[in-house]
Amino acid sequence: MKRKILVVIALFVCSFAWSQDQKKIGGFLAYGTEVESLGIGVNAEFPIADSKFSIAPNFIFYFPKEEFGIKSTIWELNANANYYFSSTESASFYGVGGLNYTQVKVKGETFFGDFSASEGSIGLNLGAGVNFNLGKSFAPFAELKYTIGDFDQLVLAGGLKFNF
Incomplete structure (x- = not known):
């Protein structure tokens, strides 16, 4: 896990060196179809040189749920790349x-005592999104992605990205 976090940090550092374009950081709400829970997230976006690509890491923490005396906590860390394929004055679309x-x-608890278990899994993200260009220092966005792996799910997210 520590190695994965170091890779994400290295991507952040490298992206600062590669680009003079506008970097973004923001927050959002997300809904996961398999966890059936609302989550809160933070994201960043770092353009790579003068290309249409950007590095876009994010983190989502889903609000814990308790059912039948069992409490579940789920979070995800994503290391994504966005490719901007179309832009207009009002919106920019990306994969x-x-x-x-x-x-x-x-x-949770059972008749035999307390129990606790955790599991992590790596998967692939595929999706699309849109930034709404308002001519301000922030941009509302919406994103839809599907994660393929042991924890397959569709995630719908929307929030704000702030330029810095």
């Missing part, structure tokens, strides 16, 4: 591809 790491932890 999403990248790696996903999902961590699930459950705990």
Whole structure:
């Protein structure tokens, strides 16, 4: 896990060196279809040189759920690349591809005592998104991605990206 976090940090550092374009950081709400829960997330976007590509890491924490005395906590870390394929004055459309790491932890009680278990899995992200260009220092966005792996799910997200 530490190695994965170091890779994401290295991508952040490299992207600063590669680009003079506008970098973005923001927050969003997300809904995962398999976890059936709302989540809160943070994201960043770092353009690569003068290309249509950007590095776009994000983190989503899904609100914990408790059912039948079992509490589940789920979060995901994504290392994505966005490819901007179309832009107008009002919107920029992009494709999403990248790696996903999902961590699930459950705990609860039984007649035999307390129990706790956790599992992590790596997957692939595929999706699309749109930034709405308002001519401000921020841009609303919407994104739809599907994660392929042990924790397959469709994630719908929307929020704001701030320029810096």
